[in-house]
Every structure is written in structure tokens, then in C-alpha cells.
Amino acid sequence: MESPLHTVEKIGGTSMSRTEELLDTVLIGGRKGADLYQRIFVVSAYAGMTDDLLEHKKSGKPGVYALFSSAEGGWVWGDALTAVADKMYAHNERIFADESARQTANRFARERVEGVRSCLIDLSRLCSFGHFQLEQHLLTVREMLASLGEAHSAFNTALLLNLHGVRARMIDLTGWRDEARYTLDEAIERGLADVDLATELPIVTGYAQCSESLMGTYDRGYSEVTLSRLTVLTRAREAIIHKEFHLSSADPRLVAPEAVRVIGETNYDVADQLSNMGMEAIHPRAAKSLRQAGIPLRVKNAFEPEHPGTVIRSDLPAQSAQVEIVTGLKNVYAFEFYDQDMVGVKGYDSEILEALKRHKVWIIAKTSNANTITHYLKGSMKAIKRVENDLSKAFPAADITLRKIALVSAIGRDLGSTRVLTQAIRALSDAGIEPLGVHDLLRKVDLQVVVEPDQFEATIAALHKGLIEDWTAAPQARLHAAA
Structure with a gap:
């Protein structure tokens, strides 16, 4: 066998x-x-x-x-x-x-x-x-x-x-x-x-x-x-x-098809981020076995058999800081939990997570400060409302708000350069897009931008142009502008 x-x-x-x-x-x-x-x-x-x-x-x-x-x-x-x-x-x-x-x-x-x-x-x-x-x-x-x-x-x-x-x-x-x-x-x-x-x-x-x-x-x-x-x-x-379809730098329905490019190669870390955005190359827990065994995964277009597609490996670091794909989710709920008494008190996080798990709501991202925890969720409004009802009973003094937003993510093996964030902000500004929030984590594999749902397509197009098309087309001009 x-x-x-x-x-x-x-x-x-x-x-x-x-x-x-x-x-x-x-x-x-x-x-x-x-x-x-x-x-x-x-x-x-x-x-x-x-x-x-x-x-x-x-x-x-x-x-x-x-x-x-x-x-x-x-x-x-x-x-x-x-x-x-x-x-x-x-x-x-x-x-x-x-x-x-x-x-x-x-x-x-x-x-x-x-x-x-x-x-x-x-x-x-x-x-x-x-x-x-x-x-x-x-x-x-x-x-x-x-x-x-x-x-x-x-x-x-x-x-x-x-x-x-x-x-x-x-x-x-x-x-x-x-x-x-x-x-x-x-x-x-x-x-x-x-x-x-x-x-x-x-x-x-x-x-x-x-x-x-x-x-x-x-x-x-x-x-x-x-x-x-x-x-x-x-x-x-x-x-x-x-x-x-190919695993490409963006959805060709949202970005000019001639500007979209096949990724070609990446690693399992990027594949995990794609899964989190609902654009599965492979289920993260399925990828784990392949990653541990050192076996590469290739994603191909079934109807372009001669094209090598994109190979995903565990041991494939980036040669330089660069965004590889821009994707996102349009219908996301920002679930904001505010309680003035939260400062220095433990237990809020675990109670919220338990309610989300109980009602099978998918968590995409999370942010928090002294008295506010915001989860970005994908799921039915009915399920999220059940979460809200449970938490309102558990924390009657809390103020819970829910709003629909879009979440766009620029993903790559290495986004460690500060120029990535600078260029992203510039690209959004040039397109007249004012983000509701930007998440740039210490582990530089993705940059998440929160926008109004009606700006979803424009945000993807703007970030793709600024972080992929212009980034690779004119590196010297880019470096000069960043300086």
C-alpha cells in the first residue's frame, strides 16, 4: 500500500x-x-x-x-x-x-x-x-x-x-x-x-x-x-x-482579474489565517497532521491541470516582508461588552467565551482594553442574540452592543516591516476609506482592518493595490516613499 x-x-x-x-x-x-x-x-x-x-x-x-x-x-x-x-x-x-x-x-x-x-x-x-x-x-x-x-x-x-x-x-x-x-x-x-x-x-x-x-x-x-x-x-x-479556482492574491470578482496573481508558494501559517477568514485552503486541524509529517499541500485549479498551483509547506519562511493575499468577511458582527467594574476583575472573558461556545458562534478576532471586550463574530443573528441574552442575565450592569461590520485581512508569511502598516493606511486614505479599527498583532502574519460593510469591496481593492500590486511593481519607489 x-x-x-x-x-x-x-x-x-x-x-x-x-x-x-x-x-x-x-x-x-x-x-x-x-x-x-x-x-x-x-x-x-x-x-x-x-x-x-x-x-x-x-x-x-x-x-x-x-x-x-x-x-x-x-x-x-x-x-x-x-x-x-x-x-x-x-x-x-x-x-x-x-x-x-x-x-x-x-x-x-x-x-x-x-x-x-x-x-x-x-x-x-x-x-x-x-x-x-x-x-x-x-x-x-x-x-x-x-x-x-x-x-x-x-x-x-x-x-x-x-x-x-x-x-x-x-x-x-x-x-x-x-x-x-x-x-x-x-x-x-x-x-x-x-x-x-x-x-x-x-x-x-x-x-x-x-x-x-x-x-x-x-x-x-x-x-x-x-x-x-x-x-x-x-x-x-x-x-x-x-x-x-486558484489560491490567488484576491478574489478576481473584487479586484481587476489582470491584477490578481496566483500565490505560488506559502506556508501552513498563512493557510491557518485564510481558514480564519472563511477562505479555507485546508481545515487547520487537518493541516496539523500534514505539517507535523513534513508533507506539502498543493492547491490547484482543477481545470488548469498544467498549472502547478500553490504549494504550502511547513518549512517555507518568507524571503522578505510582503503581503501575499487580501481577503475578508463582509457580514461580521462586532459584539462589544462594556462593564465599568471589569477593571482588574477576572472571569468576564471565560463567561463570554463559554456563552459563545454554547451557542456555536464562530470567533474571528478579539480586542480588549480596561473595561471593554469586543469579539468579531460570524454566525446567525439568532445565535448571537442568545449569547447576548445569557450575558445580560449574568452581568446585568454590563452594556452590550452589537453592530454589523466587515473585516478585511492582509495576510503573509512575514509582515514584520513597519512599512506594511504605513502603506496600508496610505492605501486606505488614497481610496477615501476611514477604517473603524486596525488590528496589527505582534505576530506579524496578518493585518486586520475593520470597515463599514458597504466599504468591504473597496477596502479589498485598495489594500490589494497598495500592498501587492504597487508593492511588487515599484519597490524602489515604495522604499523612497516610506523613507
């Missing part, structure tokens, strides 16, 4: 939906014979499938899981599950011209969907008795529903490759009808135990059923954890993530 030659490669959901193009680029392309192998693929569900199975990642629109877990949902979840099945059949219709193959794919999808439906019906009936509480089983339900999407795409991909003469095999880590429960490492080792990477192409489900309960820890970042552990356990030479 082990080989110093192979790679472990993950394909994201949006890319997976462009099946025909994937065959011509990542999966087959111009490869023949032995060149088709020495690769392991981890596949995500097709775009939108996990949203329909759980809930929409951005809008929060309820999927099967959200409807099932809601006491008011009744049996509406059953109709939603049927809609998911129909969506699977429609996708099979698009990618399989061969009638026999299409029917094979439909039978697989039907077996999985109806198996889950039967299980949920039985669980609903069981929990109608007072001795059994639905809440105790919801994480398992969430994992089981999520696994449907990955199983569907993995089965289809292996079948499609077989039709094109490639010896591909689905490696099902979803635990479907398994009688035992294994750790993630054990599940991976069992799944690949008899695979010959020199002559077979394993297509592995992004979701893996294991004793660690991946969704409980990583929620929807589980496929990257599967990628990471597969890479480390099989001692691959490189992990690769195929996306529908």
Missing part, C-alpha cells in the same frame, strides 16, 4: 459537478497506462447535495437533517429526502450516457437513500417513547445523512472511470452496514488493505464513519481530515486539493 511515488488528492464539490471536464483534466486527461495510477482520490459530494441533506451552508435553509431534527418538522423531512434522491437520479442522467451504467448508479443511490429513510422512520417511532430522546442521536443522524452525498459521488466516479478503461475502485469509508466501529486510522487502513496503487485508482469517500465522530469536531470540514490522514498514513509525497 505504501509508496513514495503516490499523491493523495481531494476534489471539491463544485469541481465534482463538472464531471466531463474533470475526466479531461484531473481524473484522466492525457494520462495512459501506469501514469493513471499512484494516486488516491478523496471526493466530496456534488455541489449543493450536502446543503440539501443538512442545511444550506450560507443561507441556513433547512435540509433533511434540519427538518428531521425540528420538532415542528413532522414528516416533511421525508419529502426533502425524496427530493434529494430525485436530484441524485438527475445527476446520474447527466453523466451516464450508458443506460446500464445509469441504472446501476440509480440502484446504488436508491439503496442508500431508502436505507436511511427506513432508519429515520424507525428512530422517530422509537423516540416517541419517553425513554428515548432524539437529541441523543442527532449527531449520528447528521453523519449518516452527510455520508449519502459522498457515497453517491464516489460510486459514480469509480463507475465512470471503469467505463473509460481505468481500474478504479470505490473505497467506502461511510460505515454503511458495518457491524464494528473503528478509529479513523483503522478505517483507512482497512479500506486500503488490499489496494495496489500501481494498478488501481482508489476513489475514497470524503466522509468517514469512525469512533472520533468527525462531524462532531470538524462539522463539514471532514473531507479534508480524511485527506490529511490518508496522506500521512500512506506516506504520500504530496497532498493535493483541486478547486475550481
Whole structure:
């Protein structure tokens, strides 16, 4: 199973939906014979499938899981599950011209969907008795529903490759009808135990059923954890993530496309900062295994196979101070907690953090002074209001304010030069942008700028121009201006 030659490669959901193009680029392309192998693929569900199975990642629109877990949902979840099945059949219709193959794919999808439906019906009936509480089983339900999407795409991909003469095999880590429960490492080792990477192409489900309960820890970042552990356990030479875009210096929809550049190389520290901004190269805890093993991660555009993409290493310091990427989040809540009695008193921080954790609100950044603690949060207004209510009860004398802001971050391996901050302020001033706040920490890997939401796009464009375009275009002029 082990080989110093192979790679472990993950394909994201949006890319997976462009099946025909994937065959011509990542999966087959111009490869023949032995060149088709020495690769392991981890596949995500097709775009939108996990949203329909759980809930929409951005809008929060309820999927099967959200409807099932809601006491008011009744049996509406059953109709939603049927809609998911129909969506699977429609996708099979698009990618399989061969009638026999299409029917094979439909039978697989039907077996999985109806198996889950039967299980949920039985669980609903069981929990109608007072001795059994639905809440105790919801994480398992969430994992089981999520696994449907990955199983569907993995089965289809292996079948499609077989039709094109490639010896591909689905490696099902979803635990479907398994009688035992294994750790993630054990599940991976069992799944690949008899695979010959020199002559077979394993297509592995992004979701893996294991004793660690991946969704409980990583929620929807589980496929990257599967990628990471597969890479480390099989001692691959490189992990690769195929996306529908390059890891670039800014979003080309916000900055002139001709000004945006592929990063090319960076380190895991930068990747962590990107994750904090919601622009995941890889989940931070998934990156940890790769970093510790000294295995590089490459992020590539799935539809530009000849481009080397961006390589991320643990041992890649910057040669000079420079911003590599400007990104951010538009809809962020500044949650400001003020209490005159806070000075010199301990316990405020821990109480606030416990409330945020209890209501599953994502903390992006935090600032504080003698009597004020401000958290910059990403989450639903409903959840944040619950946090506010809890803290108002715990600290009735406190003044809590909430406002919507945008947070833009300039990120790089080394922002140690004071010129970075100076140039950022100048770029914002030239664009007529007055920031609400600037966070420049001692550990110089990111510079965060707080602005009004309606200035989000302009701020990204201004910082990209001042810290990347002008920084690299005219270094001598820049140095002269800074002096």
C-alpha cells in the first residue's frame, strides 16, 4: 500500500459537478497506462447535495437533517429526502450516457437513500417513547445523512472511470452496514488493505464513519481530515486539493482579474489565517497532521491541470516582508461588552467565551482594553442574540452592543516591516476609506482592518493595490516613499 511515488488528492464539490471536464483534466486527461495510477482520490459530494441533506451552508435553509431534527418538522423531512434522491437520479442522467451504467448508479443511490429513510422512520417511532430522546442521536443522524452525498459521488466516479478503461475502485469509508466501529486510522487502513496503487485508482469517500465522530469536531470540514490522514498514513509525497479556482492574491470578482496573481508558494501559517477568514485552503486541524509529517499541500485549479498551483509547506519562511493575499468577511458582527467594574476583575472573558461556545458562534478576532471586550463574530443573528441574552442575565450592569461590520485581512508569511502598516493606511486614505479599527498583532502574519460593510469591496481593492500590486511593481519607489 505504501509508496513514495503516490499523491493523495481531494476534489471539491463544485469541481465534482463538472464531471466531463474533470475526466479531461484531473481524473484522466492525457494520462495512459501506469501514469493513471499512484494516486488516491478523496471526493466530496456534488455541489449543493450536502446543503440539501443538512442545511444550506450560507443561507441556513433547512435540509433533511434540519427538518428531521425540528420538532415542528413532522414528516416533511421525508419529502426533502425524496427530493434529494430525485436530484441524485438527475445527476446520474447527466453523466451516464450508458443506460446500464445509469441504472446501476440509480440502484446504488436508491439503496442508500431508502436505507436511511427506513432508519429515520424507525428512530422517530422509537423516540416517541419517553425513554428515548432524539437529541441523543442527532449527531449520528447528521453523519449518516452527510455520508449519502459522498457515497453517491464516489460510486459514480469509480463507475465512470471503469467505463473509460481505468481500474478504479470505490473505497467506502461511510460505515454503511458495518457491524464494528473503528478509529479513523483503522478505517483507512482497512479500506486500503488490499489496494495496489500501481494498478488501481482508489476513489475514497470524503466522509468517514469512525469512533472520533468527525462531524462532531470538524462539522463539514471532514473531507479534508480524511485527506490529511490518508496522506500521512500512506506516506504520500504530496497532498493535493483541486478547486475550481486558484489560491490567488484576491478574489478576481473584487479586484481587476489582470491584477490578481496566483500565490505560488506559502506556508501552513498563512493557510491557518485564510481558514480564519472563511477562505479555507485546508481545515487547520487537518493541516496539523500534514505539517507535523513534513508533507506539502498543493492547491490547484482543477481545470488548469498544467498549472502547478500553490504549494504550502511547513518549512517555507518568507524571503522578505510582503503581503501575499487580501481577503475578508463582509457580514461580521462586532459584539462589544462594556462593564465599568471589569477593571482588574477576572472571569468576564471565560463567561463570554463559554456563552459563545454554547451557542456555536464562530470567533474571528478579539480586542480588549480596561473595561471593554469586543469579539468579531460570524454566525446567525439568532445565535448571537442568545449569547447576548445569557450575558445580560449574568452581568446585568454590563452594556452590550452589537453592530454589523466587515473585516478585511492582509495576510503573509512575514509582515514584520513597519512599512506594511504605513502603506496600508496610505492605501486606505488614497481610496477615501476611514477604517473603524486596525488590528496589527505582534505576530506579524496578518493585518486586520475593520470597515463599514458597504466599504468591504473597496477596502479589498485598495489594500490589494497598495500592498501587492504597487508593492511588487515599484519597490524602489515604495522604499523612497516610506523613507
